[in-house]
Amino acid sequence: MSEDPHKYHINVDWTHDRVGNLSVDGKPAVQVATPPEFDGPEGIISPEDLFVASAAVCLMTTFVTFTKKMRFEFKSFKCEGVGTLEKMEKGFEFTHILLKAVVGVESEDLRPKAERALELAGKYCLVANSMKCPTEHENHIVIE
Numbered sequence: 001m002s003e004d005p006h007k008y009h010i011n012v013d014w015t016h017d018r019v020g021n022l023s024v025d026g027k028p029a030v031q032v033a034t035p036p037e038f039d040g041p042e043g044i045i046s047p048e049d050l051f052v053a054s055a056a057v058c059l060m061t062t063f064v065t066f067t068k069k070m071r072f073e074f075k076s077f078k079c080e081g082v083g084t085l086e087k088m089e090k091g092f093e094f095t096h097i098l099l100k101a102v103v104g105v106e107s108e109d110l111r112p113k114a115e116r117a118l119e120l121a122g123k124y125c126l127v128a129n130s131m132k133c134p135t136e137h138e139n140h141i142v143i144e
Helices: 047-070 108-124 126-130
Strands: 011-016 019-023 030-033 076-088 091-105 135-143
Touching (some): 047 076, 047 091, 047 126, 091 108
Antiparallel strands (some): 019 030
């Protein structure tokens, strides 16, 4: 990756009420809305969902990058993300994100490499490093 600045362009088009469509050129559109806690409709992805999801997706992709650099294969990766949103002095803000990653490997001898790759992914995840709130990691390795 070059060290030049990278720009990511998105578009949000309002459709009705508190609902719109999020689009990125060449990628599927996603319907987005205010979450139900703030009078939005049920069943539609919210900015709050996307905020927490971006940290989890970045952890996954950064983990995969380190497994390739370390030259080992894993069987599975799952991550549950939990973001805590609290009312603060200037309004609501995320105060904490917990990422619970579970990585499956083929044998016990791959456990140290998987642990190290998860550790490095947590340290170098550019999205979590860009967030104002702290991100905590609970990593688990399972033999599949």
